[in-house]
Amino acid sequence: MMDLDKIIASLREGKHIPEETVFRLCLNSQELLMNEGNVTQVDTPVTICGDIHGQLHDLLTLFEKSGGVEKTRYIFLGDFVDRGFYSLESFLLLLCYKLRYPDRITLIRGNHETRQITKVYGFYDEVVRKYGNSNVWRYCCEVFDYLSLGAIINNTIFCVHGGLSPDMTTVDEIRTIDRKQEVPHEGAMCDLLWSDPEDVDTWSLSPRGAGFLFGKREVDQFLEKNNVELIARAHQLVMEGYKEMFDGGLVTVWSAPNYCYRCGNVAAVLKIDDELNREYTIFEAVQAQNEVGNAIIPTKKSQMDYFL
Amino acid sequence: MSSTMLDDVDDNMMGIKSAGLYTLLNNVVKEGDKTQLVMAGPEEVLPDLIRHITDTIPFDLFINLNNGLSDARSLITRLNCLGKFLNDNFLQQHVFPFTILRICELCYDPFKYYKINELEKFVNALEKCCLVTSSWQEHENTGGRKENDDNEDDINLIKNQEDVSLMKVPWMNKDSSSELTPFIREIDSIMSVNLGYDDEEEDDEDNEDGEEEGYFDGNENGELDNKGKCNVLLKDENFMVEEYYEEDGDVKDDIVDEKKQDRRTATIVGDDDGDDDDDEDYREDNVDEGDEDDDHMGSTDDDEEDDEDVRGEVRNIKAGRRDEKDETARKRKPRELDNFEYDHSPSFTGMDLTTPKKYKHNTTGRFSVIESPSSSLINTMTSSHALLSSQEEEKGDAQELRNGEELSDRLSQEDELVSPSMSSSQEDKMVAIAGISYHENITSPLGKKSR
Numbered sequence: 001m002m003d004l005d006k007i008i009a010s011l012r013e014g015k016h017i018p019e020e021t022v023f024r025l026c027l028n029s030q031e032l033l034m035n036e037g038n039v040t041q042v043d044t045p046v047t048i049c050g051d052i053h054g055q056l057h058d059l060l061t062l063f064e065k066s067g068g069v070e071k072t073r074y075i076f077l078g079d080f081v082d083r084g085f086y087s088l089e090s091f092l093l094l095l096c097y098k099l100r101y102p103d104r105i106t107l108i109r110g111n112h113e114t115r116q117i118t119k120v121y122g123f124y125d126e127v128v129r130k131y132g133n134s135n136v137w138r139y140c141c142e143v144f145d146y147l148s149l150g151a152i153i154n155n156t157i158f159c160v161h162g163g164l165s166p167d168m169t170t171v172d173e174i175r176t177i178d179r180k181q182e183v184p185h186e187g188a189m190c191d192l193l194w195s196d197p198e199d200v201d202t203w204s205l206s207p208r209g210a211g212f213l214f215g216k217r218e219v220d221q222f223l224e225k226n227n228v229e230l231i232a233r234a235h236q237l238v239m240e241g242y243k244e245m246f247d248g249g250l251v252t253v254w255s256a257p258n259y260c261y262r263c264g265n266v267a268a269v270l271k272i273d274d275e276l277n278r279e280y281t282i283f284e285a286v287q288a289q290n291e292v293g294n295a296i297i298p299t300k301k302s303q304m305d306y307f308l
Numbered sequence: 309m310s311s312t313m314l315d316d317v318d319d320n321m322m323g324i325k326s327a328g329l330y331t332l333l334n335n336v337v338k339e340g341d342k343t344q345l346v347m348a349g350p351e352e353v354l355p356d357l358i359r360h361i362t363d364t365i366p367f368d369l370f371i372n373l374n375n376g377l378s379d380a381r382s383l384i385t386r387l388n389c390l391g392k393f394l395n396d397n398f399l400q401q402h403v404f405p406f407t408i409l410r411i412c413e414l415c416y417d418p419f420k421y422y423k424i425n426e427l428e429k430f431v432n433a434l435e436k437c438c439l440v441t442s443s444w445q446e447h448e449n450t451g452g453r454k455e456n457d458d459n460e461d462d463i464n465l466i467k468n469q470e471d472v473s474l475m476k477v478p479w480m481n482k483d484s485s486s487e488l489t490p491f492i493r494e495i496d497s498i499m500s501v502n503l504g505y506d507d508e509e510e511d512d513e514d515n516e517d518g519e520e521e522g523y524f525d526g527n528e529n530g531e532l533d534n535k536g537k538c539n540v541l542l543k544d545e546n547f548m549v550e551e552y553y554e555e556d557g558d559v560k561d562d563i564v565d566e567k568k569q570d571r572r573t574a575t576i577v578g579d580d581d582g583d584d585d586d587d588e589d590y591r592e593d594n595v596d597e598g599d600e601d602d603d604h605m606g607s608t609d610d611d612e613e614d615d616e617d618v619r620g621e622v623r624n625i626k627a628g629r630r631d632e633k634d635e636t637a638r639k640r641k642p643r644e645l646d647n648f649e650y651d652h653s654p655s656f657t658g659m660d661l662t663t664p665k666k667y668k669h670n671t672t673g674r675f676s677v678i679e680s681p682s683s684s685l686i687n688t689m690t691s692s693h694a695l696l697s698s699q700e701e702e703k704g705d706a707q708e709l710r711n712g713e714e715l716s717d718r719l720s721q722e723d724e725l726v727s728p729s730m731s732s733s734q735e736d737k738m739v740a741i742a743g744i745s746y747h748e749n750i751t752s753p754l755g756k757k758s759r
Contacts, residue, residue, distance in 0.1 A: 102410060
C-alpha cells in the first residue's frame with residue numbers, strides 16, 4: 001500500500017518495508033529527482049544537514065530538534081547510508097518525505113551513495129540481511145544515480161557533499177555534468193563528492209585516494225566567481241558538529257552524533273533564514289537503549305543462545 | 309469582484325472560490341480524509357483546482373501582482389504552464405498525480421508556508437510537486453492489495469507479527485504438510501543431537517555467505533528446500549537470519565547421512581516432483597544472470613573448503629548416477645559490482661515465494677542444479693526432445709555411471725528423463741565459464757577423478 005504517511009510511520013519505528021513497496025518508492029523518487037538539476041535551487045528558510053550514515057534514531061532526533069518537515073525545508077548533503085545499522089530505513093525515510101513533501105526535502109548525493117562504496121561499507125550487507133537478496137539494494141542504487149550533485153540556496157549558498165573540483169570552477173559548469181551514472185573514480189563529479197578543505201596553498205592530492213584537497217585561495221576564487229557567500233559541505237567528521245573555515249567562506253556540517261556509535265561527537269544542522277543568517281543547532285546521539293531497555297543498536301550477540 | 313465579497317470568501321473559504329473545492333480540500337487537508345479525493349474523482353476536482361492555481365492564487369491571494377513586481381508576469385506564465393500540464397497529463401487521463409496530497413495542502417493554505425509576497429517560492433514549490441508523471445490512482449490499485457489473493461495478505465500479516473513461532477504457514481495445505489512429516493521427524497532427530505554447534509563462527513562475516521552456499525546445496529534434496537521457505541517467511545524482522553543459515557549448514561551433514569538410507573525408499577518419488585517446481589524457477593534466473601556471473605568465476609573463496617566438504621557429501625550420494633565436474637564454490641568479492649539489468653518488476657509475487665536466498669545463490673546453484681539428477685526433469689520439461697539427441701554423447705557417459713536400477717526406475721516415471729545436462733546454449737556458457745576442464749569433465753568419466 002502506497003499510503004506514504006503509513007510507510008513513514010512504520011519506517012520511523014524501524015519496521016520492515018516489503019520489497020515491492022520499496023520498489024515503488026524508488027521508482028517514484030526517480031521521477032522527482034529526474035526533474036532536478038545537478039545544482040538544484042532551494043529557497044530559504046532551509047535547514048542544511050550533513051552525513052546521516054544509517055543512524056535512523058539520530059535522524060529522527062534531527063527532525064525533532066530542527067522543527068520537522070512540516071515546518072522547514074531540508075537539504076541533506078548526502079551519505080545517508082553505510083556505517084550505521086539502519087541505512088535502509090534512514091534512506092527510505094528521506095525518500096518518503098521527499099515523495100510526500102517534494103517541495104520540502106532536497107537530497108544531494110554523497111560519496112557513499114554509490115554501488116561500490118555501499119557494497120563495502122555496510123548498506124549492501126544490511127539489505128541482504130534484511131531481505132535475503134540484494135534487490136532492494138539495486139533499487140536504491142538506481143535512485144542514487146538520480147540524486148543531485150549540489151544545491152544552491154537563494155543563489156548565495158552553495159551546498160555540496162565533498163567540496164570543489166579543479167576541473168569546474170563555476171556552478172554553471174557543474175550544471176553541465178551528465179550525473180546519471182555511478183560516480184566515476186576521477187573527474188569533476190568525483191571531486192564534488194570526495195574533496196576536502198585543508199590548509200593548503202593550492203590543489204593537493206587527497207589522502208582519501210579520490211578528490212582533492214583545496215585551500216582558502218580556491219574557496220575565495222569560487223565564492224567570487226560565482227557570486228556566492230558560503231560553501232556548505234559535509235563529508236568530514238567534526239567533533240563539534242560544525243566547523244567554519246576560511247573566514248566563514250566554508251562550513252562543514254556533520255549530522256551523525258556519536259558517529260559509528262563510538263566517536264563521541266555531537267552533531268549539528270545549519271539553519272539559513274530569509275536574511276541568510278546562520279543558526280546552528282547541536283544535538284546528541286540517542287541512548288543506546290530505549291525506555292524498556294532494549295538495545296536500539298543491534299549487537300552481535302547470538303539470539304540462538306536462547307535455545308542452547 | 310468586489311472587495312467585500314473577497315473578504316467574505318477569505319473568511320470562509322481560504323480564498324477558494326469554488327465551494328465544492330473548498331469543502332473537499334478542507335476535508336482532505338484538515339481532516340486527512342483522502343477517500344474524498346477518490347470519491348470525487350479527477351474530473352470533479354482537477355478543473356476547479358487548476359483554476360484555483362492559475363487564477364485565484366496569483367491574482368487574489370498573493371500580493372505580488374498588485375505590487376507590479378517585475379517577475380510577476382513570468383510567475384503567471386509558469387503557473388499557467390503547470391495548469392496546462394495538470395490538465396494534459398492528469399485530467400485528460402482521468403487520474404491524479406501521485407503528489408496530489410501535497411498539491412492540495414499547498415493550495416488549500418499557501419500562507420501556512422509562504423508569506424503573502426512570496427509567490428515565487430510558492431510557484432517553485434508547486435512546480436516540484438506537479439511535474440510528475442505517475443498517477444495516484446495507480447498506487448491505490450497496484451499498491452492497495454485489496455483485490456489480491458489472501459496469500460499475499462497472509463504473508464504481510466506474518467511479516468508484521470512480532471512472534472511467529474506458532475503461525476500457520478499460509479501456503480501450506482494438507483497435502484504438502486503430510487509430505488513433510490517424515491522430514492520433520494528427521495529435523496527433530498537432528499536438532500536433538502546437533503545442539504552444540506559453534507556459535508563463534510558467526511562472528512566471521514565471510515561465513516554467512518559460505519553457509520548460505522552450503523545451504524543451497526541442500527536444496528537439491530527437496531525437503532530441505534521446504535524448510536528454507538519456512539525460515540524465510542517466518543523470520544521475524546528482529547531475528548538474526550544468520551543463525552538459520554548456520555543451522556542449515558551444520559544440519560545438512562547429518563541429513564545427508566540419513567538421506568543415504570532414505571534415498572532408497574519410496575519417498576524419493578514425491579520429493580523429485582517437489583524439486584521440479586522450485587528448480588524451474590532457478591533455471592529462469594540462471595539464464596538471465598548468466599552473462600553477469602561470468603565475470604565472477606575467477607574469484608576466490610575463503611570458505612571453499614568448508615563448502616567442498618559439504619558438497620562432497622551431497623555428491624557422494626549421487627555420484628553413482630550422474631557425471632559431475634569439479635567446480636569450487638565461488639563467492640562474490642565485496643568490491644565486485646553486481647550491476648546487471650534487473651527486472652523492473654518487483655519479484656515479490658505469488659510464485660516467487662521461494663526463499664530469496666535462492667536468487668542470490670544462483671551463481672553456485674547453477675552448477676548444482678545442472679548436476680542434480682532432479683534438474684534433468686526440468687530440462688525435459690523446458691527443452692525439446694530434439695535437444696536430447698544433440699547431447700547423446702553426454703547422455704551415454706551419464707548412463708554408464710548410473711546403476712541400472714535407478715535408471716530404469718527413473719525412466720519408468722517419465723520416459724524422456726534422459727538428459728543429465730543442460731540446454732546447448734547454456735552448455736556453451738558453461739564452457740566459457742569453466743574453461744577446458746569443463747569439457748573434459750563432461751566427456752570423460754575420468755574427469756571425475758580430478759576432484
